[in-house]
Amino acid sequence: MKKLTALLLALALCLGLAACGSGQTAASSSGTGSTSGSGSAAQSAGTSAQPDGSADADTTESTGVDVNFAVLSGPTGIGASQLMGWNDEGKTANHYNVTVATANDEVVAGLTNGDFDIAAVATNLAANLYAKTNGGVQICALNTYGVLYILENGDSIQSMADLAGKTIYAIGQGANPEYVLEYLLEQNDLTWSTDGSEADVQIEFMDAQTLSAGAASGEYDVVLLPVPAVTSVQMQNADMRTALDLTAEWNKLDNSGVLTMGCIVVRTAFAQEHPEAVDAFLQEYGKSIEAVQSDVDTAAQLCETYGIVAKAAVAKKAIPDCNLCFVSGAEIQSAIEPYYNVLFAANPASIGGAMPGSDFYYVSAASSNG
Numbered sequence: 001m002k003k004l005t006a007l008l009l010a011l012a013l014c015l016g017l018a019a020c021g022s023g024q025t026a027a028s029s030s031g032t033g034s035t036s037g038s039g040s041a042a043q044s045a046g047t048s049a050q051p052d053g054s055a056d057a058d059t060t061e062s063t064g065v066d067v068n069f070a071v072l073s074g075p076t077g078i079g080a081s082q083l084m085g086w087n088d089e090g091k092t093a094n095h096y097n098v099t100v101a102t103a104n105d106e107v108v109a110g111l112t113n114g115d116f117d118i119a120a121v122a123t124n125l126a127a128n129l130y131a132k133t134n135g136g137v138q139i140c141a142l143n144t145y146g147v148l149y150i151l152e153n154g155d156s157i158q159s160m161a162d163l164a165g166k167t168i169y170a171i172g173q174g175a176n177p178e179y180v181l182e183y184l185l186e187q188n189d190l191t192w193s194t195d196g197s198e199a200d201v202q203i204e205f206m207d208a209q210t211l212s213a214g215a216a217s218g219e220y221d222v223v224l225l226p227v228p229a230v231t232s233v234q235m236q237n238a239d240m241r242t243a244l245d246l247t248a249e250w251n252k253l254d255n256s257g258v259l260t261m262g263c264i265v266v267r268t269a270f271a272q273e274h275p276e277a278v279d280a281f282l283q284e285y286g287k288s289i290e291a292v293q294s295d296v297d298t299a300a301q302l303c304e305t306y307g308i309v310a311k312a313a314v315a316k317k318a319i320p321d322c323n324l325c326f327v328s329g330a331e332i333q334s335a336i337e338p339y340y341n342v343l344f345a346a347n348p349a350s351i352g353g354a355m356p357g358s359d360f361y362y363v364s365a366a367s368s369n370g
Helices: 002-018 040-045 081-088 104-113 123-132 176-187 208-217 229-236 246-251 268-273 275-294 296-305 312-321 331-346
Strands: 066-072 095-101 118-122 137-145 148-153 167-170 201-205 222-226 240-245 260-267 324-328
Touching: 066 104, 066 275, 081 095, 081 275, 081 296, 095 104, 104 118, 104 123, 118 123, 123 137, 123 176, 123 260, 123 331, 137 268, 137 275, 137 331, 148 176, 148 229, 148 246, 167 176, 167 208, 176 201, 176 222, 176 246, 176 331, 208 222, 208 229, 222 229, 229 240, 229 312, 240 246, 260 268, 260 275, 260 331, 268 275, 275 296, 275 324, 296 312, 324 331
Parallel strands: 066 095, 066 118, 167 201, 167 222
Antiparallel strands: 118 260, 137 260, 137 324, 148 222, 148 240
16 A cells, blocks of 8 residues: 555656646646635645745735746646745735646646746746747746656666667656657767667657556666656665766756756736736745755645645655756846757757747846846
């Protein structure tokens, strides 16, 4: 029974990243988890520093704009956990109606029909939304660097070159995981095949449930998974060691920028109507990421409370490896464009068929006014 429970945890954690950019529908949990009103969830989990940076600020009523905010469960949602706690306690400038989604399609639909104002999504999905909505969605922050790892049931893989002759079982076909893996293989002079034809490396894509179960049981020798699913699998099967950190492998390349897989987007119309609310969100969200990084215990409990990660124990071990970041303003474009160039070269459709225009990058009202 314990192993079955753990497998279900791994499945839930995989879905958040596997669906990113692919348009596939993940198995939905409750989906909608508004953090408004009660305050009890945050109080039971505990909170760390307040949005203004003080540890014991008095609770104040939210006087700003109502903001419909969506996050995907898994790595791209972890940075928002403390913000959700502050929101429940009435300590945020805006009032956030938060949805924790397990299905990519739910977030896409909500942004395109106006149900969501701001959302945490995969970076390639952000570019797709910009194209799909004819500029109706902008990127306003980066929140997660690379979270992909090669796990091995053995010790034969010490470098990318050691993948030659291996079969990699992977999630994320048609999404960030596929493009990152194939780009790294190419840059290391390795050929690959997904149909069994002759190549240095065979890649077999599968659904998250099958891969998680196989990785946990040791059925598959080499797998590609994201944190925090990696954490969950390794908690069940100590023989599945981390063979390669794909972010580290990416960083060895000279011309590929920073591997950035998660971001925050805002509906352009909402940003134009409520620029102060967007700027307030960005300030509070940046503080939330700082709080998550500095107080992992509290953040892990909040992740479980809000359904971002199924269990606090998994979140606690995973957060240090989630490569959380906060990049906003003029720095976004220079940070993310090299990655978009890689995706565009691999498959133009992966980012909507064309490189995003300059209007894709949100610049705050304060910054534009100097």
